[in-house]
Amino acid sequence: MNIIGPDALVFGVDDVAACAQYLTDYGLTPVGNGRFEALDGTAIVLAHKDDPALPASLGTASMLRKTIYGVADQQALGAIEEELGRDREVRTLADGSIEAVDDMGFVLGFQVTPRRPLDLPAEAVNAPYAPAGRPANVIGVDENAPALPRTLSHVVYFVPDAVKAEAFYVERLGFRCTDRLLGAGPFLKPAGTSDHHTLFLIQTPPFMKGCEHFTFHMGGPTEVMQAGTRFVNKGYQSFWGPGRHKMGSNWFWYFNSPLGCHVEYDADMDLHDEMWTARAVPMSADASQLFLFQQRDKWAPGGPPPGAAGAGERH
Helix, strand or coil: CCCEEEEEEEEEEEEEHHHHHHEEEEEEEEEEECCCEEECCCCEEECCCCCCCCCCCCCCCCEEEEEEEECCCCCHHHHHHHHCCCCCCCCECCCCCCEEEEECCCEEEECCCCCCCCCCCCCCCCCCCCCCCCCCCCCCCCCCCCCCCCCCEEEEECCCHHHHHHHHHHHHHEEEEEEECCCCCCEEEECCCCEEECCCEEECHHCCCEEEEEEECCCCCHHHHHHHHHHHHCCEEEEEEECCCCCCCEEEEEEEECCEEEEEEEEEECCCCCCCCCCCEECCCCHCCCCCCCCCCCCCCECCCCCCCCCCCCC
């Protein structure tokens, strides 16, 4: 089943205006009808929680109502419909997409992906004894450079039964485990992408079931840092990061949000094919991050800004 990854996440929220402002400040483009898009057209979709057009809630505090996966073609869509139709209702919607519910109660949509192809360079890096990533006189830092989300990267679910949840995605939809945090759950990727993961499942009590976070890929770690710093300067609260994960190797920066979950910027994720052997390590802070920074106000070598933590120390 040639599932590429998440095309859109649909949320039913308390305060549509606050969430719309948040997503716009995060870097997504509002295109109408509650849709906020990254550069390739992947999106977050907002509606008020009482909108009758929304799928039913999970019965918890989670505001996520639907995860819509993009597939390569109509043949893949038909294969998913046939497979899931063996033991559950599969609805065909007016736009030609299909909809079903997974074994944990999450509503899933599947559609032939409308992603727009992009032709954008990756962040260029110079290193001793390696070919120049940036030629002479091409600077690597531009404080006014755009730092915009390129594509919806992954979503993380809290689930009450990670073993059962994993079995559904692996056995029914052709996902594959790339790595596993013992005591938490598996990182999963569908067949149509090389990304380390587009779905991560975390075992939690039933009342926590829902979306823990979602993230969009940026063009590189500098864009993560620039976008995150701009977000902090707009008044949004950093939750975790910036730093770099071990599983997936992606750079990260997480923020609190009014969508009932955390929202992340990420970049430079590992790619895997069928030759990869999944790792399994106990869940811990050491397993989840290679290193962790903390955002702070700008400072010069003479010391931090007046009033900042450690202002009496020299650096």
